[in-house]
Structures are given as C-alpha cells and as structure tokens.
Amino acid sequence: MEEPTGEVPGQPETAPHDEVDRIVAAWRQERPDLDLEPLTVFSRISRLARHLDLARRRAFARRELETWEFDVLSALRRAGEPYQLSPGALVQQTLVTSGTMTNRIDRLANRGFVERHRSPDDRRGVQVELTPEGLKRVDAAMADLLAVEAAILTTLSKEDRPHLAALLRTLATQFEE
Template identity: 75%
Template sequence: MASGDGGGGVRASVRDEVDRIVAAWGRERPDLDVRPLEVLSRVSRLARHLDLARRSAFARHGLEAWAFDVLSALRRAGRPYRLSPGALLTQTLVTSGTMTNRIDRLAEQGLVRRLPSPDDRRGVLVELTPAGRLRVDGAMADLLDVEESLLAGLGDEERARLADLLRTLVAPFDAP
C-alpha cells in the first residue's frame, strides 16, 4: 500500500526507507493493512536519529543523556535550582536506586550538591551547582541547534501541525 499525498501536503516524489518497507510488506502480505507502519516506523526511525543527535550534543558538553535529564530537571525548577530526589524520580522516570547513583555521580563531578531539607530533618535536596548550570545551559543551547537542523525541512505551520498530531498520540501515555 503506497502512500501518496493523502491531503497532507507531502510531495509524492519524496520517498524514504519506510516507503520501501511498506511496499515490500504490501507485496508479500497483501492481506495485512500495513498503513500503521507509514507513521510509526517513521516515528521510530526519527527517534533513533534524534537519540544519536542528542547524545552527540550532550557529549560535546561532557554529559550523557541521563545526566542531562537530571541537570535539566533541576534547571527547569528555577531558582534556587533545587529538587528533592523524589521530584527528580517523578521527572526522570527511574528507580530510587538509579537516581541515588546518578546524584552520586553528578556530585562527584561537581555538577550537583546535596543539601539538608529545611522541611524534613531526614530529607535532602539536590541543588544544581554553578558548574552544573553552565554545563546544562551549554548542552541545552547545542541541543536546540541540533533539533532545529532536524526540523529544517518543515515550515512553521507544518511544525505546529506535527506537534499537535504527536501530542494527540503521546498524551494518553503521559496521563496519570
């Protein structure tokens, strides 16, 4: 089942590997409706390209993706750039043991520090250090440049439409 314009404004002359995969499955298994591959295989392939681009951007700043996730959660929290380990767990979707390990590693690098919680004598807060802030800010700027280049083939209206469509697909996974 070949995909055409379908009213979405896609140029029929633009073909990619997914078109070849869909055509081959359509030829080999005409009994199957392979149209979901037209969307989700492209999303999967784009996710792989994005992952590679992000890892490269983070590496230029001496960070791994997991480190960027933690540092950016702290940066987004706003001044004084502090969160509890529990809040970091919620934002990064990892286990408490994994988060403890990540905080330890970032603290060893001087990118975060642990502080006693003013609200709970047994609790701690994780705070972004000035060095961590510089590192995450640089990585974020680099990431946005990389992501902009990945979207360069789309105009503003196409980007907005794609963002809306993807939001519709992703929102049910993010619901509590």
C-alpha cells in the first residue's frame, strides 16, 4: 500500500499542510470513490472550535469565570442599562433549560455578580440584574476574550476576515430559528 503524501489536489506543493490534509489524503487513498470536500471544511471547523474553546476558557479563567458564567453575564451586559433580563430571556439567549438557568442564577448571585429583583410589571415575575462587580468582571473578561480572538485572527489578512465571517454566517443561518 502506498503511503499518503499529504499533498492536496488543487493546492500548490508549497501550501501549508495541516492534520486535516493528512487525514483527507489517507481517506483519498483508501476510498477514492468518496467526495471528501465536506471533510476538508468541517474537520477544520471542528478542530478550530476545540482550540477556540480552550483559548476562551483560559481568557475567562484569568477573570475567575467559567464559560457559562461569562455567557449569562454577557447576556445581561448586552441588554444595556440597567443590565436586567428575565430568567426566560436568559434561557432564550444562552440556550439552556429553565432549571439550568435557575441554578446558574443562584450560583452567580452567591458570587455577587447578579441580584434578583421583583419585576415592576408582574409581581410574580423576576428580573436578574448585573451587579457592579458582575459588570466589572464581564467587561474585563470581554476585553481579554477579544485580545485572544484577535491574536488568533492575525494569520488572516484584514480583507479576508469579513469574507470568512460572511461564509460562516451563510453556513450557520440554516440552524437559526
């Protein structure tokens, strides 16, 4: 059996090769009947997502936050002053169950990052509000996150970044409601 070369048809020999190129070359060797183009795209997205997740976790850890904590705090921050949302709105924005959100709000309240208030419009309703400490923490974590993500993007030209964002948006919209 011939050893896969790692060369990718359509790419010059000087083009950089990555692990996905090696995987595709091996599959091409073993199964030349398959169209491997989806693998060339989605394996890279999957691998990049894993690296990005680790980079984000490190950025949040610098501010002593877990990823889920940042998700909730940033949803409140994006709401604008007075940085309040109902638990239902937080569920919708963070894509978790209401039971999970109740637990998360409790834990964030125990850390002093959020407070619960009765809704002025509905005496049975609750609003979750970002505290000054929560605001300070999420703002610092956001700045750290953007620095990490900007560093990752340095391998792309400024001109390529909007193009990549548009292509990813096109792929992602099929899953949006």
